[in-house]
Amino acid sequence: MIFSACFRFKDLANKATSPTILVARSLSQFRVKRPPTICSSYAHPNGIPLGFPCRRIATFCDKTVTAVTSLDTSPSTAEILAWSRESHREGNVRTRKPATSGVLWRIGVQAQATIHIRNGGRLVDRRILLIGAGHSHIEVIRRWSEEKIPGVSLTVVDPSATPVYSGMVPGYIAGQYQQRDLEIDLSGLCSRSGANFIRDAVVATDSAKSSVRCADGDEIDYDVASIDIGSAVADTDLPGVIEHALPSRPIGAFLRHIDALANAGTATADRPLLVVGAGAGGVEVALCLDARLRASNRDLSPSRVQIVTANRSLLEGGTPSAQRAIERQARARGIIVHRGRKVQTVYADRVAFEDGEAIPCAGVAWVTGPAAIPVTAGFDLPKDDRGFIQVDKTFRVRGVPNLFAVGDCASLQGMKKAGVYAVRAGTVIDANLRAFVEGTQLRAYTPQSDFLSLLNLGNGEAVGTKWGVSWRGKSMMRLKDRIDRAFMDKYR
Ligand SMILES: Cc1cc2nc3c(=O)[nH]c(=O)nc-3n(C[C@H](O)[C@H](O)[C@H](O)COP(=O)(O)OP(=O)(O)OC[C@H]3O[C@@H](n4cnc5c(N)ncnc54)[C@H](O)[C@@H]3O)c2cc1C
Known part of the structure; x- marks a missing residue:
């Protein structure tokens, strides 16, 4: 087992052609004697690209338990929480004990590729990407804290660190609630759940490449993704x-x-x-x-x-x-x-x-009621005549097997653009993302007839x-x- 793990690191290092982010899960079973040389673009046997080039590299190795990383630290400081016995600091890379003992690692803003070295020394990497932390996706994130899928990473991209629960907004206006009562601490929720949080907006999708582009230009690859970015307001293009x-x-x-x-x-x-x-x-x-x-x-x-x-x-x-x-x-x-x-x-x-x-x-x-968010114009996905993303009853985007859409941004017969529908859809999208990575049957969603x-x-x-x-x-x-x-x- 140990040899196998070491062999994998060496293997990765030998294949180095250009720098990449590599995060190894630091389990005590593995003893890697030296940090790997800076690793590089590595292709999974089934062709999923795991790396992306980066500009500045920092390396870190905890000799006792071993967390091995090379990562891009620009433009913002990335943070790795590794399962180490002591705190380390080297360059811009900070490591410390995770807040929750169940969380083995987490990586912040720049996380793009995650490679898990598992017990058998086998490389396992399946990446779930949540685009937008709307009413449905926050349930997926919460459930991730209760039950993770081994060898699968969950990453959330949202421009807001504190999404707002709309049901309490009128009460806030009337002075019944404080702002903090309505806000969800997304980075705290992700951190408790062991999910990666990237604070950015997705501006384009490339469904053929299973990749999205963010407002800051970064691209994020996924194995399966789901979109829950809500809606905009109708007629804001009227003058004034x-x-x-x-x-x-x-x-x-x-x-x-x-x-x-x-x-x-x-x-x-x-x-x-x-x-x-x-x-x-x-x-x-x-x-x-x-x-x-x-x-x-x-x-x-x-x-x-x-x-x-x-x-x-x-x-x-x-x-x-x-x-x-x-x-x-x-x-x-x-x-x-x-x-x-x-x-x-x-x-x-x-x-x-x-x-x-x-x-x-x-x-x-x-x-004035919901309209499609203008950014979806940059999504290469099928849309209805109002610009909402067309999905089937499992929330799978029509014609794109590894992409789902849910909540207000999705177009599905009988599903109203209301928070109560998005909330109920949360359990279905959670089940279906899990079913997709586990290769089991997807669940059909039936909109509630009354609420x-x-x-x-x-x-x-x-x-x-x-x-x-x-x-x-x-x-x-x-x-x-x-x-x-x-x-x-x-x-x-
Ligand atoms: C004033 C008001 C009161 C309402 N009250 C109620 C109510 O009482 N009950 C009810 O059922 N409904 C209510 N609604 C409707 C309800 O707000 C929506 O139906 C519900 O929020 C839709 O949820 P969602 O999951 O689709 O997306 P949302 O909850 O809107 O979340 C979308 C998320 O996506 C993120 N996002 C946006 N663009 C991007 C991007 N490009 N990339 C990544 N992330 C992105 C946003 O930051 C946000 O976190 C109300 C609406 C309003 C305006």
Whole structure:
């Protein structure tokens, strides 16, 4: 066994033609007497490229337990957590004991290739890549901490280190939650799960090469990957929207800027904050903004929030009982609804409609429903006429056997663009990524036909709807709060 491991290292070193990242798992069974010479591009027998060229090399060897690495440390310092008895520091490479005893290694920003030397001295390398840490993928990451697949690495790429749970955003607007209550500490979650986290955005896919390109130019190869990058907001290409309105997506940016919008202090009943969009997200944002701007629940002054919708009613297409409850709530608070109005242009101080009229405003929140994220234009994948990635019932991208897509970015009959659907899909995508690497059968996903919808009214009450029946009250808000907090606790 020992010889076998040594032989492999030598073998790798001998094949060196250009520098590469090599991370060996440091198990005490292996004793490598010397660090390998800097290793290089190495092709797996089945042709999967394992290396990529790097600019600066650092090497590290723990003589007792042996972790062997050569890695790119630029532009940012990469971090290797190796199972060593002592802490070592050499150049830009830092090693220390892992926080959790179950985690043997983890590599940060620049991790591109991982080679596991396993007990039999056999090289095993299968790489799962998660593109985006949306509501479905965070469940895959959490489950990885409970059950890893030997010889398989899990890497997560997301531009945000703290993805936001949208279900609690209206509550944040109303002042019911702090920002930290809504944020998932992604690098902490990955670190606890033994997954690699790369903070970057994927901007292109090359499905033939099983590779993606990130915004900083790096390429990441995978054996199987899944995309869960959510959605953007519709119609942000209308004149003035990007310049003068606050789109509800990306949700992290919405969260960062909504305070400025709500606290501007310039909104009046005649020059209100306008919420454009009257789906579930739009009405929650409007009602919660209204609650925040009122001094108290007893404040009966005219609302400083108004809603603009191209439809005739709030929650158009929703359950009639929920529509009635929300319409009543808007009426009771004096929230004016501009119905059947299509925005043409957003200006700094007003919104102009297609019919030539305009209304003055102090600010605009743009909550017009989901659209495909523009970056998916660079994905060489089949898409529907709205730009969402076409998948089959197992979430496999049509015509691309080793690529999956899930959540809002995926186009699947019956799957709505809502967090509750993405959350439920998490267990299926987890099972299917595992089935793919283990060569077992994929599971089909059946979208739920009904679900409990809970809309936060911002005043301590919520409207709950299930089986076509709606209830309004504080008990509904307590239930929503319990469900949302329990969801967040799973990922802490
Ligand atoms: C204000 C508001 C309130 C809402 N409230 C509810 C609610 O109460 N209940 C409900 O069911 N739904 C709600 N929704 C809808 C819900 O937010 C979405 O349906 C849900 O977030 C979709 O989840 P997802 O997994 O598809 O992606 P998301 O949860 O949106 O996550 C996408 C992730 O991908 C990352 N990403 C984006 N681009 C890239 C890239 N190029 N490369 C790598 N990573 C990338 C992002 O940083 C993010 O972490 C609400 C939406 C809004 C706007």
